Amino acid sequence: MNYSVDFSYYHKISTDDSMSNSKHLFMKNLENVKKMMLQCVVINWDGTLVSSSHMIHEAYLRTMRALQLQKKWSFEDTLRQSGRPPVEIFSDPSIWGKKQIGAIAKEFFYKRLEDIRKENPELLQLKKGAIELIDWFAQHPSHPRIVICGNKTQAILEKEVKTFKLDKVHSVVGSSFDSVANKPHREMFSRAVAGLNIKDRKEEVIHIGDNPLVDPPFAGIYGASSILIAEIRAADAASIPELLEKLNS
DSSP: OOOOOOTTHHHHHHHGGGGGGOEEEEGGGGGGGGGSSOEEEEEETTTEEEEOOOHHHHHHHHHHTTTOOOOOOOHHHHHHTOOOOOHHTTTTTTTTTTOOHHHHHHHHHHHHHHHHHOOOGGEEOTTTHHHHHHHHHHHTTTOOOOEEEEEEEEEHEEEHHTTTTTTTTOOEEEEESSSSSTTHHHHHHHHHHHOOSSOOOHHHEEEESSSSSTTHHHHHHHHHHEEEEOOOOOEEEEEEHHHHHTOOO
C-alpha cells in the first residue's frame, strides 16, 4: 500500500492567482517586519510553536485499532500527512480504498487525541523559542493581536494552548468544518481578524507556519504576508531561534 500524500489540492492553491495577493518574507528581508503596521499575527500551532507529531501519531494508531483497520502505519506516514485534517486523511481512497470512514474516524481520532492529551501531556512540547517569538510580536510597536490557529477542533486547540499559559495570545482559531475546508481555508483567517479594520492585508497581517505546501497558500488566500519556520535553515525558512536572531538584528 502506498501511503504517500496526494498534494494536488494544496498545489492547486499554491499556484492559484490568490498567491499574488501574498508577500512571503524571506529570511534576508525580515528587518521590514519591525516597520510593518501590524494589526494581527496568526501563528500556526502544530509544527510551528509546538511539537505534537508523536501525540498525533499515537492518536492515529489508536483510531485504526478501534476501527479494526489493519494497516501498517509508521511515524513517517504520520509526518507525510502533516497539514491535512483527519477527516480528509481517513477519506483518502489512495490510502483506504473505497471505505467510507472519514466522518466516523474523525470522531474516534479526536476522542483518542483528547485521551492522550490527558494521559501523556509530555508528548506535546513547546518548541525552543516559541514563547520568545510570541513575546517579540507582543512587544511590536503596533501591538498586534496574536492569534493561534490549527486544524484541530476548537475545544482541543484551546485546551492545549491554555496548558502552556500563553497570556500574550489573544485568541485561538480551530477547525469548525468537517471537510477539507480547514486551514488553508479563508474562513479561518476571517475569524482571526474579526473586528479589526484591515486596509492593507500585506502590511497589517502576518501568518507564521511550518508547512511550505499549506501555510504560504493559506496566507495567500487572504492576502497576508507569510513567514516559514523550519528545522533546516533555508533561504525562505529558519528555526524559531534563527528567526528571532534575524528579527532582532
